[in-house]
Amino acid sequence: MNAQVAHVLEGDILERDRLDNLPGERASALGLAPATFGAGGAEPYAAALRNADNVLYLRRSRDGGLTAAATMDAGRWSADADDTDQRLLDGLTGPVLDIGCGPGRMVRAAMDRGLSALGIDVSPTAVRIAVDAGLSVLKRSVFDPMPLEGGWAGALLVDGNIGIGGDVTALLTRCAELLAPRGALLVEVSHDPSRNERYDGRLEDASGLLSDVFPWAEVGVDALAGHAADAGLRIDHDWRLDGRWFARLLHA
Numbered sequence: 001m002n003a004q005v006a007h008v009l010e011g012d013i014l015e016r017d018r019l020d021n022l023p024g025e026r027a028s029a030l031g032l033a034p035a036t037f038g039a040g041g042a043e044p045y046a047a048a049l050r051n052a053d054n055v056l057y058l059r060r061s062r063d064g065g066l067t068a069a070a071t072m073d074a075g076r077w078s079a080d081a082d083d084t085d086q087r088l089l090d091g092l093t094g095p096v097l098d099i100g101c102g103p104g105r106m107v108r109a110a111m112d113r114g115l116s117a118l119g120i121d122v123s124p125t126a127v128r129i130a131v132d133a134g135l136s137v138l139k140r141s142v143f144d145p146m147p148l149e150g151g152w153a154g155a156l157l158v159d160g161n162i163g164i165g166g167d168v169t170a171l172l173t174r175c176a177e178l179l180a181p182r183g184a185l186l187v188e189v190s191h192d193p194s195r196n197e198r199y200d201g202r203l204e205d206a207s208g209l210l211s212d213v214f215p216w217a218e219v220g221v222d223a224l225a226g227h228a229a230d231a232g233l234r235i236d237h238d239w240r241l242d243g244r245w246f247a248r249l250l251h252a
C-alpha cells in the first residue's frame with residue numbers, strides 16, 4: 001500500500017463506526033443504513049460476487065411490478081481491469097479514490113501503477129473480497145466523512161456508479177467536496193446522451209433472486225452537464241471507447 005494512503009487509513013480504520021462491524025444484511029434490516037445497490041432481500045449482488053456469477057439484471061420497480069431491465073456484467077467487476085478501464089487512469093497522478101469500487105479491480109490497477117489509491121464501498125461482501133486480496137478498501141458510503149476530504153487528485157464513478165443514491169446532483173456535489181482544487185472526476189455515462197432518469201431499482205440474478213428496492217439513476221453526457229454545473233463542476237471532455245462512454249469533470 002502506498003505510504004500516503006496508508007497514513008490516512010491508519011487513523012481511519014482505528015475509528016471505524018459500529019456499522020462497519022455489522023453485516024450489511026443486519027444493518028439494513030435494523031434500518032440503520034439506507035438501501036443501496038443490490039443489497040437486502042436475497043442479496044443477489046453479494047451472491048454474484050461470492051460465486052463469480054456473470055449476469056445481473058437491473059430492474060425498475062414501479063407500482064409493485066418490475067419493468068425494463070439493464071443487464072450488468074458482474075463478472076467484469078471481479079476480473080482484472082481491461083484496456084478501457086486502464087485508459088481511465090492514464091494521466092492521473094494520485095491519490096485516486098474509486099467510489100463504489102466493488103471487489104476493487106480499479107484500485108488494483110491504480111496500485112499496480114504505483115499510484116496511491118483507495119476504494120470505498122458499502123457492500124460488506126465486496127469490501128471483504130477486496131481487503132482479502134490486499135487492496136486498500138474501506139467499507140464506507142461516499143456520503144460519509146472520508147480520508148483526504150478535498151485532497152483527491154482523481155476520483156472514479158464507473159460501471160454505472162453515477163446512479164449511486166439516485167440523486168446525480170447530490171452525488172456530484174459530494175464528489176466536488178472530495179476532489180482537490182485541480183482534481184479530476186472520471187464518470188462513466190449512459191449510451192444515450194440525453195438520458196436523465198431517476199428511479200427505484202431492484203437487482204435480480206439469473207435464478208430470479210431479488211434485492212430490496214434502492215434509489216438509482218442513469219444519465220447521458222448531455223444531462224450530466226447540467227448536473228455538473230449545479231454541483232460546481234464542468235465537463236472538460238468526453239470520449240467513447242469499446243462501447244462505453246466517459247466524461248472527465250473538473251471544478252468549474
Ligand SMILES: C[S@@+](CC[C@H](N)C(=O)[O-])C[C@H]1O[C@@H](n2cnc3c(N)ncnc32)[C@H](O)[C@@H]1O
Nearest residue numbers: 036037077100101102103121122123141142159
Ligand atoms: C454498479 S455496482 C459497481 C461495481 C464496481 N464498480 C466494481 O468494479 O465491482 C455499484 C457499487 O456501488 C456500491 N455503492 C452503492 N451505494 C454506495 C455508496 N453510497 N457509497 C459507496 N458505494 C456504494 C455498491 O455496493 C456496488 O458495489
